[in-house]
Amino acid sequence: MLRENVRKAIRHIKKKKETKILNEEKKLRSVIQSLLEGQSAVASVAKHDSTGINALEDLLRNSNLLSVIETGFKSLTTDIKQRLSYRNHILNAIGLSLAPEESRKDAGEDTEITEDVEITEDALKTELVGVNIGDKPEDDPDFIDVTKDPTGDDEPVEVEVDEKEEFGIEGEDKTGRNKAFTDFGNVEKNILTTFDDLDDPTDMAMFEEYLVKNIALYFDKYESELQVTVEPPDAAADAVPDDPATVPSEDADESDPETEVPEFELEEGMPINLESLIDKLLEQ
Numbered sequence: 418m419l420r421e422n423v424r425k426a427i428r429h430i431k432k433k434k435e436t437k438i439l440n441e442e443k444k445l446r447s448v449i450q451s452l453l454e455g456q457s458a459v460a461s462v463a464k465h466d467s468t469g470i471n472a473l474e475d476l477l478r479n480s481n482l483l484s485v486i487e488t489g490f491k492s493l494t495t496d497i498k499q500r501l502s503y504r505n506h507i508l509n510a511i512g513l514s515l516a517p518e519e520s521r522k523d524a525g526e527d528t529e530i531t532e533d534v535e536i537t538e539d540a541l542k543t544e545l546v547g548v549n550i551g552d553k554p555e556d557d558p559d560f561i562d563v564t565k566d567p568t569g570d571d572e573p574v575e576v577e578v579d580e581k582e583e584f585g586i587e588g589e590d591k592t593g594r595n596k597a598f599t600d601f602g603n604v605e606k607n608i609l610t611t612f613d614d615l616d617d618p619t620d621m622a623m624f625e626e627y628l629v630k631n632i633a634l635y636f637d638k639y640e641s642e643l644q645v646t647v648e649p650p651d652a653a654a655d656a657v658p659d660d661p662a663t664v665p666s667e668d669a670d671e672s673d674p675e676t677e678v679p680e681f682e683l684e685e686g687m688p689i690n691l692e693s694l695i696d697k698l699l700e701q
Contacts, residue, residue: 469620472611473628480607483635489600490639493593500643502593504636505586508629510601511608515625518612522621 464471477483486507493499584601585594608628615621 467620467623468617469615469623470627472615472620473624473631476607476611476628477631480604480611482604482607485600485604486632486635487639489596490636491643493596494643495592496590498590499593499596500640502586502590503597504593504633505589506584506594506597507601507636508633509586510584510597510605511629511632512625514601514605514609515612518609519621519625522616 465474490500490503493503581595581598584598585591612621612624615624
């Protein structure tokens with residue numbers, strides 16, 4: 418009876434100590450977390466030497482670009498050719514999408530196209546010299562009419578354009594192409610909006626170059642994550658089931674080694690200092 422009471426007392430004291438340690442750990446974790454959050458806030462404010470790189474980082478951090486391409490890339494698990502096709506189409510689409518923006522800015526977006534086709538009234542009269550206004554241009558034997566269908570059908574022939582085919586790269590897997598087409602449609606606007614804020618040629622070049630490089634690196638990262646497999650240890654392969662005779666019974670007396678009370682002799686009538694006894698037991 419005395420031994421059981423001592424064991425209970427030891428468990429109670431150990432539990433109090435463990436609770437105290439856990440509380441101290443929680444406080445320490447809270448302090449560390451606040452320090453990390455502060456450091457993260459400072460890091461988010463810290464910027465690069467290039468406005469183009471700052472814009473790129475903001476795009477990668479605060480848009481759906483990375484989440485969309487990661488989900489799309491990792492969903493293509495049937496064949497690695499699908500992922501390679503997806504990767505190539507996304508990278509190619511980025512370059513093709515930004516190229517017109519660069520050309521527009523280089524040419525000057527405020528220039529009116531009509532300036533190149535303006536014609537004065539005098540010039541128009543000169544062009545009409547010797548031409549009877551009542552004549553139809555189509556009646557001139559030198560006039561080549563390209564509006565008529567060679568088959569004799571005057572109805573204009575509408576050619577249906579498959580956007581996915583235009584988007585695609587010849588020889589690449591079409592499943593990866595189709596997924597890339599859909600996903601790029603969901604992120605292209607964010608890319609162009611960020612790029613359109615830039616006007617300095619150096620910033621524009623840095624943005625485009627490092628956007629392509631970073632997306633390629635993220636694809637490498639996603640591929641490596643897909644290739645991670647947990648191999649069973651060699652010991653597990655050679656393991657054999659335990660002999661039922663050697664498995665301890667559930668009814669067996671379970672002893673707690675941490676609270677096992679060492680053997681000792683008690684003399685009848687001997688005064689016992691319980692706290693001192695517990696302290697000595699804990700020291701062992």
